[in-house]
Amino acid sequence: MKKTYQELEKEKNFKQILILLKKKRYTTKLELSTKLGLSIPTVTKIINEMLEIGIVFEANLNESNGGRRALVFEFIPDSLLSVGVKLELDSLQIALINLDGKIIKRKFINKNFIGSLELINILSNEIEIFLFEIGILAEKVKGIGISIPGIVSDDGLVLKVGTNFKIYNLNFEELQTKFNCKVIIENEANAAALAEFENLITKKNKNILLISIGTGIGAGIIIEGTPYMGAQKRAGEAGHITLYPHGRKCNCGNRGCWEMYCSNTAIIEEFNKEFGNIKSLKDIFNRKIMETDKGKFLINLFSENLAIGIKDLLLIFDCDKIIISGEICNYSKYIKTNIENYIFKNDIFYQNENKRLEFSSYKEDANLIGAGLLTFKDFFIL
Template structure:
C-alpha cells in the first residue's frame, strides 16, 4: 500500500526501529531504546505503548538502577504468533513450526519416495496442516509459511526449474496460499540456507559468506555486505551447475560436467553402486548414512570414495574462493554427516588450488545446524514478510 503523509511515514519508520531494537537488545528499557536509536523519550514511550497493546512487546519487571528510579525492562514477545518453514529436498521433506524468533515448537521429517509433483504437493498440504493444528494459541496465529526448494525461483516465488525434482514452471506458491489462505514465500533452498546460517548459525556477524548446500545436488547462497545476493533476476548462486569437466557426464540441467555430478551426495551414491558396495541389511538401496558407518568401520574403498568426492568439493570451493573472496564458507545439508571424511581432502585441494590472497582470512566450516539451515531460512523469510506487512499497515 502506498504511504501518504510525512508524519505517518516517519511514525512507521520509527516504530520499526523501536521494535527491531527490542528484538535485538531485549531486555531493554525505554531510556536505553532512546539512547540506542537517538529518538526522544516521549516518542519511544508512545511507540512502546503501542507495541505492548499490539502484543509485540511486554514488560518483564524492574531492571538495575543507574542512579535514579529502576527502569521497567522490555522484551520482544516471541509467542505473539508462529511461522511454518518447509525444506523440500529431493528425497525428504523437513518442516518446522516456530515462534517469531525462530525457536522450534514442532518438527516433522518425511522421506519422499514418489517425486511426482502431485504427491509432493499433497505431502506439503498434509504436513503444513498438521503443524497448524499443533500451533499454540497466539495473538496473530500463523503469520506465514516459508518454503525452500532445490531449484531456480524468480522474484515472484514462481519455481522455474528444479531439475532434481523434475519440475518446470510450477506455481507452488499459489497452490499453498490458496489452500491455507496464509501468506507464502518461496525461495531457493541454498539462498534460504545462507539466511538460516546468517541469522541462526555460524554466519552470525559475518559480512561476506557463502553457504554451500551439499545434498542430492549442490546449490549456493551468497551473502555480500550482510545482504543476500540474488543477481539481476534472483537467480544468482546456481554454482552446482558450473562445468568442471568439459566433456563430462550429462546433467539434468542440459549441460555437461556440472560440479554437482562429481561432488554431491548423488555422485557419492552412484560411485558406491558402481563399486558394488552393498546396502545396509534390510535396506533396498545404499545410503549416505550407511557409507559413513562403513568409513567409520575402516572400509578402505568407502574412505577412498569420500576422499575423491571431497577433492571435487574442494575444486568447486576454489572457484567460489577466487571469485567472491568470502570470510566464511559454510557447508550444509545432508553431507555434513560425512564431515570427518571430507574435511581433509577439501582443505588440501583448497590450499593447493586457490589463490593465497583470496583465502588469507577464510574459514571453511561445516554447519552446526546440519539439515536445518534451509528450513530456518525459510522461516526467517516468512517472519520478515509478516513484519514488513505489519509496518505498512501503521
C-alpha cells in the same frame, strides 16, 4: 511502490532494535537509545509498535538501589510463528518455527515428488494435518515458507524450473487462499543463507556464501547484507558449474556439473558402486568404510572436488564466510581438514584463512529454518 525516506529509516531502526533485543533478551529504552544512537522518542515509538504486535513484553525491574524503577522490555520469541516446509525429491518436512528460528514442532513425510502432479494437493493436506496435530489454528500462523531446490519466480509463488523434480511452472498461490496467510517459496540455498545470516548478524559478517548440499547443490549469496538473486532469480545455481568438461551427464543437459560429483546423491552412488548396500551418508561415514584405502581415496576425491568449486566461488565473491550446509555437516570431521588444505594451503590469495570456511550449525535444517524465517521478512534485515 517505492518506500519513502522516512519509511526506510523507520524500518532500519525497527530492525536494529529487534537485533539488539534478540541478542540481549531484556533491555531498557535507555540502553537501546545509548547503544544504537537513537533518540528516546524514536525508541519509544518503535517499542510501542512492538508491544502492539506482541514481540516484546513490558516488565518492571526489581528495585535494587532504591532509585526509580526502570521499565524492562523482554523479547518474546514465540509471539510470531510460521510454518517452514522443506521439499525434497523424496521427502517433505514441515515445522513450526518461532522468531528465534527455533523449531518448535516438526514432522517428516517420506514421499516421492519427482514429476508429481499432486504436489500442491499433498502439500496442502499435509500442512493441514500438521497444524491440526499440533493444535495450532491456521490464523495463528504468520505465513508458510517453502524451501525447494529450483528456480522460483520474483513474487515467490511459482516454481519456474525444478530440474531434478522435473517440474516446471508450478503455481503455489492456492495455498495462500486455503490457509489465508502469506505463502512464499524460495530456492533452498537462498533459504538456508537467510537462516545463516540471521544467525551471524550480530557478528558483523555481511558477505556470506552458503553452499547447500542435498540431492543437488545450490548456493545462497548475501552481499553487503542483502541477498543477491541475479537478474531472473537464477544466481547461485552453483551445482551446475562445470567441474569436468567431458564428465558425467547431468539432469540440466550439460556434462560434468559440480553436483554430479558432490551432492549427497552423487557421493552415495559413488560409494555404493564400490562397497554396495550404501543408501545414505550414514552408511558411508563410519569406521568400517572410512578406514579402508578405497574409502579414504573416495572421500579424498570428494573433498577435492568440493574444494575446487568452493575455491572458484571464493575467488569471485571474496566473502567473509563460506558456509556449507546439509546433512554432510554431521560428518565434517572426515572432510574439513582435507577441504581446508585444498582451498587454503599454499594459496597465494587466501593463504591460511581457514576461518572463512564453516559448517552450518543448523546442519540439514538450515533451509527448513530459513523457509520459516522468510515469512517474518517484514521484521528482519532481509
